[in-house]
Amino acid sequence: MATEVIKLVGFWVSPFVFRVEWALKLKGVAFEYIEEDIFNKTNRLLELNPVHKKVPVFVHDQKVIAESFVIIEYIDETWTQNPLLPQDPYQRAMARFWARFAEEKLMEAAWTSICSKGEQKERAEKEKTKLRMATEVIKLVGFWVSPFVFRVEWALKLKGVAFEYIEEDIFNKTNRLLELNPVHKKVPVFVHDQKVIAESFVIIEYIDETWTQNPLLPQDPYQRAMARFWARFAEEKLMEAAWTSICSKGEQKERAEKETIEALEKIEEQLKGKKYFGGDDKIGYLDIAIGWISYWLPIWGEVGSFEILDPKKFPGISAWKTRFLDHPVIRDSLPPRDKMLEYFHKRNQEWYSRLDSSGK
Ligand SMILES: N[C@@H](CCC(=O)N[C@@H](CS)C(=O)NCC(=O)O)C(=O)O
Numbered sequence: 261m262a263t264e265v266i267k268l269v270g271f272w273v274s275p276f277v278f279r280v281e282w283a284l285k286l287k288g289v290a291f292e293y294i295e296e297d298i299f300n301k302t303n304r305l306l307e308l309n310p311v312h313k314k315v316p317v318f319v320h321d322q323k324v325i326a327e328s329f330v331i332i333e334y335i336d337e338t339w340t341q342n343p344l345l346p347q348d349p350y351q352r353a354m355a356r357f358w359a360r361f362a363e364e365k366l367m368e369a370a371w372t373s374i375c376s377k378g379e380q381k382e383r384a385e386k387e388k389t390k391l392r393m394a395t396e397v398i399k400l401v402g403f404w405v406s407p408f409v410f411r412v413e414w415a416l417k418l419k420g421v422a423f424e425y426i427e428e429d430i431f432n433k434t435n436r437l438l439e440l441n442p443v444h445k446k447v448p449v450f451v452h453d454q455k456v457i458a459e460s461f462v463i464i465e466y467i468d469e470t471w472t473q474n475p476l477l478p479q480d481p482y483q484r485a486m487a488r489f490w491a492r493f494a495e496e497k498l499m500e501a502a503w504t505s506i507c508s509k510g511e512q513k514e515r516a517e518k519e520t521i522e523a524l525e526k527i528e529e530q531l532k533g534k535k536y537f538g539g540d541d542k543i544g545y546l547d548i549a550i551g552w553i554s555y556w557l558p559i560w561g562e563v564g565s566f567e568i569l570d571p572k573k574f575p576g577i578s579a580w581k582t583r584f585l586d587h588p589v590i591r592d593s594l595p596p597r598d599k600m601l602e603y604f605h606k607r608n609q610e611w612y613s614r615l616d617s618s619g620k
Pocket residue numbers: 403405406407408430445446447448458459460461
């Protein structure tokens with residue numbers, strides 16, 4: 261190395277130059293850095309890179325190389341310590357493919373989006389989001405009838421985030437589920453690149469904070485607190501009471517029915533004439549969180565012969581329910597009603613026989 265001439269001609273803020281610098285440093289290759297003024301190009305640059313007239317230019321003894329990707333591969337093949345490209349040819353191809361993709365598509369769109377105005381800017385922003393999504397791994401592990409899974413699906417669709425859905429059999433759990441959610445062993449599980457998240461409410465907040473278009477939670481901290489409060493209330497009080505009311509008998513059933521109605525009355529008050537729980541204009545976090553009331557709850561009522569959502573008693577919730585189910589995203593993302601009835605009848609029978617055998 262001591263007798264070698266190794267020079268890098270660069271410009272202080274160029275990302276193309278920095279990637280060469282990083283490669284050399286990762287390899288432990290000493291080099292001389294020469295700053296170039298790209299707004300007033302020297303003859304040196306014009307002679308070293310007559311084709312593109314751009315930095316970086318890499319000089320190794322008599323050899324002159326331009327184009328950062330070409331330089332990096334040259335460096336990797338010349339100084340073989342700490343290999344940068346994968347050994348496997350397919351992995352190498354993939355690395356080259358995505359490096360080019362980010363360069364040609366993402367960098368161009370990102371730059372246009374900050375250098376353009378109006379429609380052109382909007383188009384570039386959209387392109388950027390689309391490209392970001394194309395390179396992301398976004399998976400939802402679910403179960404076809406789970407209201408917890410559907411709320412995540414609704415959030416993703418309302419945001420326009422494409423994802424891969426993976427069906428799990430919760431009665432015969434796969435190792436995938438046990439590994440992804442070792443704490444609860446339940447669906448939904450959300451996978452975003454290397455990140456794995458469980459618990460539907462936690463997932464929805466993550467989605468809202470990661471893809472900021474069409475915000476779901478209110479902007480105001482107090483309103484956010486309220487949305488979280490009522491989401492939990494419906495989950496802990498209403499869901500539990502409603503399920504018990506259709507799966508129990510006698511006094512226990514009566515008590516659970518009363519609790520269900522009381523919880524619904526409190527939720528009815530929250531609407532206060534609004535179209536949606538989050539306000540008048542659109543579906544938000546709380547609508548999604550308690551969305552199961554619109555579809556699952558009436559089916560449970562049918563299974564347990566108990567009209568839970570009486571429209572006279574709950575005119576606000578009933579109107580919201582119609583509006584919510586009519587929203588194109590929700591309408592197209594619901595489990596089939598017949599199959600649900602059959603499933604919950606079966607679950608209901610299982611609960612009854614459990615109660616009978618425990619002598620209650
Ligand atoms: N609190 C969890 C509840 C998830 C849950 O109960 N999922 C059910 C499907 S509906 C499940 O995976 N059950 C499997 C089990 O209980 O072992 C959430 O909000 O994500």
